[in-house]
Amino acid sequence: MLLYRHTTACRLLCAPCRDQYTRSVYQGILPNTGAANISTVGKEQYLALIQEDLTVTMDTSTTEKTFIKFGKGSVTVSISTAQIPTEIGKIDFKVLDAPTPFLLCLADMDRLKVYFNNTIDELV
DSSP states (O other): OOSOOOOOHHHHHHSOHHHHSSSSSOOOEEEOOSSOOSOEEEHHHHHHHHHHOTTOOEEGGGTTOOEEEOTTSOEEEEEEEEEEEETTEEEEEEEESSSOOEEEOHHHHHHTTOOEETTTTEEO
């Protein structure tokens, strides 16, 4: 499973989210170096991942338990939770009905004892 795929700034800034984070291509997990305390993923990227790994499941009993706000945007309510096994450990991602990639939060990086080295674009 791809944990982190290097993407250029142009790709992130120029590609419309609705085309980039669809169910057709799993884009990997990106470190979220902002102040987020919850790892999140859009439903479409979750669906792209389960095409590659059928063992991943969604827990819908956690529906509407987590509220997430990106920047100055509106609050988004999670629709479920997906526990994703990775090379660095299991990560619980709140699944959103929004066009977002897998975003690994700082709190989970701390829990798993990894950090993002932005000078070489790697998780250490």
